[in-house]
Amino acid sequence: MRRPTALPLLLLLATLVALLGLPSLLGHQVAAQSPAAPGAKPAGKSMTAQAAKAADDDAKDDEKDEDAEELTPEQVLQRLMARPEAVQGRTVRGQTIQDAPPFTATKRIDQLDYYPCDDCHGDQEPNPKPRVLKDEHVDLDFQHGGGRFWCYTCHNAKDMNHLKSLDGTPISFDESYKLCGECHFQRQKDWYFGGHGKRAGTFADPRKVPLVHSKIDFSDREKIGTWRGPRVLLNCTACHNAHSPSIKPYEPSPPPEVRKGLQRFGVVVPEPQPLWQKLNSERGAAQ
């Protein structure tokens, strides 16, 4: 039913595109041939050109081949990597982490046993070869990255007192959230705005919440957290072990008593004994 009406329309479209699309495509070719700063060119423009090209594919086969020949592998790579702006998670209000309410993160360096690291590492040559550590740091559990990381993925080999970002910028141990956010950027965004992590409070170090419930001390009411006023956020490393970040299992606090008259779901309760039998059996047990 549709074909007889669609065919002339398609033909009309093809001629229109041929008339209008030719100059724009030629213009694009000119831009592509000029090697001046091809990396700075926004990726969006080449995408539209490609779409236009695909639309009138059948009309100009010969010109398409010419276009492909002009690009060197470097240019192709540069085109692929050129971004209009850095990838940034935005909130629904369009905020980035720069727009997050001001905060201070809890300190990390004063909790590190071996800091400053240069005391030992200062005169050592960094060994980039992944291996099992036998002499020092033997207690570290390297779960992070599932074996794909080695120390110098995050630690700065040139300056062991600092961490380093993926592009080599030194990052203080106190600002580890900047480093973690390079991969975990969604979590980082949540953390900046308060959707992930905790504010500093009674348990300044949640990893020190005892695994055995009876050892919890709720009496320390001096270190308090607030929902208003200055935000003091727990650093990533306050909760997560940087070398093995997943939260380890806990022993739960004791369950409540089963409410009288109810029973646990799935538990079969035997039929209640008739009162006389119950009395008899109790009397027998007493004797």
Added chain:
Amino acid sequence: MTEKHPVPGEGAPQVSRRSLLKKGGLLGAIATFFGAGGAVAASNALQEDGAVADAVGDFFQQHYKKMSPEEIQAAIGRIEREAKRTYGADITVGNDPPLEGVVFGYALNLSKCKGTRRCVEACMAENNQSRDSQIQYIRVLELEHGHMDLNESDPYYDEKSVPQQGKVYMPIQCMQCNNPPCVKACPVEATWKEPDGVVVIDYNWCIGCRYCMTACPYWARHFNWTPPTIPKEQINKDTHYLSNRPRMKGVMEKCTFCLQRSRRGRLPACLEACPTGARVFGNLLDPNSDIRYVLENKNVFRLKEDLGTEPKFWYYTD
């Protein structure tokens, strides 16, 4: 039944109604025989710590909202003395008013909750809940992964380690509904919604009819069947009139988002105790608050939203 389940806090042997009436009658006869002198001596002994005067004051105490500031202060004095007599603890009962421009909201990340029940433990310690009764403001439900049927949930799970494979955990507490059915059910208006959105109870005005308990679809209200038992050294001395002051037998109690803390800018105890950071608390009216970020940016839902109770407690996953 009483032998199998000893009632905590009542060490005295159980007496039947009839024998009690008999004894009462006997006492009355004795009192008339020995005249007013004996009665005065007995009341003097009681009055040394003001128990009788306080009992009389309690009896004539007005509804919280109808009391003048002086009357509230007098009531607070009575509560503090009563706590001293009962628990031997010097508590302070605060009366912080609701903050201007603040409505409290709560969000809980179900992806993060591992079912450690630390919130329950912190809540009991903070809110002076009876240690051996069944009153716990927070119930942590254990659900099969992918199931949301609360009828098949288990609040009594007692595994050695959590989280268990294939289980998810869902803590439930008072949702501080914006349209609270419990408030409508109360025949004496002993419970109401404060301007900061928290539903509170005047324990002195509560008659213990438990209508609110049945009206609540979240099982958030709890009744003191027995006098609460709390070890003296575990009493939280930092209390609020409408929140965690020691309760008496025969009244309702519930979560108040830790009014004694939150009205002073602090975070609720359950949030502070959560080891996984699953809980988010804040001012719903502040566009830059944590809670607003969660509500705007996460997939949130409210429990039994179809009932129209408008809870101010959101669950989310990420």
